[in-house]
Amino acid sequence: MAGIESDFIWFDGKIVPFADAKIHVMSHALHYGIGAFEGIRSYTQPDGKSGIWRLDTHMRRLGDTVRMMRLTCPFDQAALQKACFEVLDANHWTEAYIRPIVFTGAGELGLGARSNPVHTVVGAFKWGLYMGEEGMKRGIRLKTSTFVRHHPNAALQRMKISGNYVNNVLARYEAIDDGFDEAVMLDHHGFVAEGTGENLFYARDGVVYTPSAMNILPGVTRTTVLDILRHEGIEVREQTFARDALYTADEVWLCGTAAEVTPVREIDRRELPPSPGPITSRVIETYAAGVRGNVSWLRDGVIRA
Numbered sequence: 001m002a003g004i005e006s007d008f009i010w011f012d013g014k015i016v017p018f019a020d021a022k023i024h025v026m027s028h029a030l031h032y033g034i035g036a037f038e039g040i041r042s043y044t045q046p047d048g049k050s051g052i053w054r055l056d057t058h059m060r061r062l063g064d065t066v067r068m069m070r071l072t073c074p075f076d077q078a079a080l081q082k083a084c085f086e087v088l089d090a091n092h093w094t095e096a097y098i099r100p101i102v103f104t105g106a107g108e109l110g111l112g113a114r115s116n117p118v119h120t121v122v123g124a125f126k127w128g129l130y131m132g133e134e135g136m137k138r139g140i141r142l143k144t145s146t147f148v149r150h151h152p153n154a155a156l157q158r159m160k161i162s163g164n165y166v167n168n169v170l171a172r173y174e175a176i177d178d179g180f181d182e183a184v185m186l187d188h189h190g191f192v193a194e195g196t197g198e199n200l201f202y203a204r205d206g207v208v209y210t211p212s213a214m215n216i217l218p219g220v221t222r223t224t225v226l227d228i229l230r231h232e233g234i235e236v237r238e239q240t241f242a243r244d245a246l247y248t249a250d251e252v253w254l255c256g257t258a259a260e261v262t263p264v265r266e267i268d269r270r271e272l273p274p275s276p277g278p279i280t281s282r283v284i285e286t287y288a289a290g291v292r293g294n295v296s297w298l299r300d301g302v303i304r305a
């Protein structure tokens with residue numbers, strides 16, 4: 001199953017073998033995309049045990065998605081956080097990518113179905129570098145997507161829900177088929193929004209810019225990057241900008257739980273100065289050390305069992 005295997009999965013409150021974590025093909029979520037989910041990473045800490053990066057913030061965002069979608073999840077935040085550690089323990093892993101999902105099960109199939117069971121799953125698997133070793137070292141190549149992010153009244157962009165991701169998958173297919181590593185998605189006004197699974201930053205003349213978190217996924221990594229930049233005394237502006245700001249940037253990077261902090265070397269065939277630049281390098285280093293419990297002022301972000 002191409003790398004998503006594990007020995008055990010947490011399914012509706014119980015640890016079950018990977019092969020037994022099954023749902024019915026008539027599950028409502030499969031047909032309409034009603035699955036609130038998260039992507040979380042755990043890292044081995046200096047004591048050799050597991051620490052999950054900003055698990056509380058991820059679970060709060062999951063709760064926000066559940067609430068916006070008007071789902072009823074039978075597990076509270078504390079139970080879901082515990083479930084993440086149970087999955088790691090069951091698989092004997094300290095480092096993994098963790099995927100909680102709360103979704104509508106089989107019952108009625110109408111769009112307005114409200115009485116279907118809601119299932120809760122926490123899976124985990126080994127996920128290495130999302131953008132590959134070469135991409136992390138030399139920077140990746142971006143393409144502005146022809147697929148535009150949803151209008152804020154077409155879908156709620158701050159929800160991390162399966163159905164919203166059709167838009168992202170279309171953009172990612174297009175970028176990869178056209179020979180690029182990732183897409184830059186624009187919003188309905190034509191301004192830069194985010195990557196298909198990452199938030200975006202650029203730097204020019206020592207100042208860092210990123211789109212405000214109003215109509216994008218409010219990334220947990222984005223907040224960590226903002227914390228790092230502010231801690232370093234680097235000026236950051238959360239503001240609207242068009243793609244041409246990226247063409248003339250000194251540095252561009254993407255960030256997300258899967259992609260971590262990924263440098264960018266080219267956008268729409270315009271080369272950037274040699275990548276990673278000094279600010280990107282500093283952020284990459286501090287992030288990598290922080291999530292592994294090696295930066296004292298970031299240590300609160302490491303959640304332990």
Ligand SMILES: Cc1ncc(COP(=O)(O)O)c(C=O)c1O
Nearest residue numbers: 197198199217219220221256257
């Ligand atoms: C569309 C989108 N933007 C940004 C991100 C980055 O968010 P995070 O840093 O919380 O992983 C993700 C990943 O979840 C995403 O899917």
